[in-house]
Amino acid sequence: MFSNEMLCLFGVGFLESLYMTLLSTAAAYAIGLPLGLLLVATETGSVWPRPALNRVLGVVINCLRSVPFLILLVAVIPITRFIVGTTIGSMATVVPLVIAAAPFLARMVESSVKEVDRGVIEAALSMGASPLQIVCKVLLPEALPSLLIGAAIAVTTILGYSAMAGIVGGGGLGAIAINYGYYRKQTSVMLVMIVLLVLIVQLFQEIGNRAARKMDKRIR
Numbered sequence: 244m245f246s247n248e249m250l251c252l253f254g255v256g257f258l259e260s261l262y263m264t265l266l267s268t269a270a271a272y273a274i275g276l277p278l279g280l281l282l283v284a285t286e287t288g289s290v291w292p293r294p295a296l297n298r299v300l301g302v303v304i305n306c307l308r309s310v311p312f313l314i315l316l317v318a319v320i321p322i323t324r325f326i327v328g329t330t331i332g333s334m335a336t337v338v339p340l341v342i343a344a345a346p347f348l349a350r351m352v353e354s355s356v357k358e359v360d361r362g363v364i365e366a367a368l369s370m371g372a373s374p375l376q377i378v379c380k381v382l383l384p385e386a387l388p389s390l391l392i393g394a395a396i397a398v399t400t401i402l403g404y405s406a407m408a409g410i411v412g413g414g415g416l417g418a419i420a421i422n423y424g425y426y427r428k429q430t431s432v433m434l435v436m437i438v439l440l441v442l443i444v445q446l447f448q449e450i451g452n453r454a455a456r457k458m459d460k461r462i463r
Contacts, residue, residue: 259416267341280356355393364377
């Protein structure tokens, strides 16, 4: 199992999993962060109340979140092929990962921003701040520690999704675990993949926790 060929395979799988996870997280946050902020801002009684828009966004996000990832992975194959030109490999996996993670991140952002003290928002409103200024200069800075912890959770969730994508040729550690650990019944390979995935999860969770503690004004 620990031949040069297998060690090289493990290394490539490890890098592919990191690539898929980090790229998907960045792209999903580019979509999910504005959506989450818009969900909060458009609520009734918020800084920019738009109840109809809020309901539409909520329904769309809930519909996307309700689809299991494996089903979504297969359902968006035409979209994946159109965007990247293939349906296998680590790059192709990024497309369904982003589609699955963006609504999840939007809800996490919404939850984090709602933790901000209402008094801070009212103080900004009393000083004549615009809705955009409140979002950018009040809500985001105040919610940053919670957002960082949420980012760590999101990374580990997306990593789990990327491992599942190995079933349909997604690449990474999940593909190695399926192709060698399951189909070829090499239990030792499966165990190594599990250990590597656990180590990656622990790494990102620790980074997120440390960053959140550093940014949290309450513990300074």
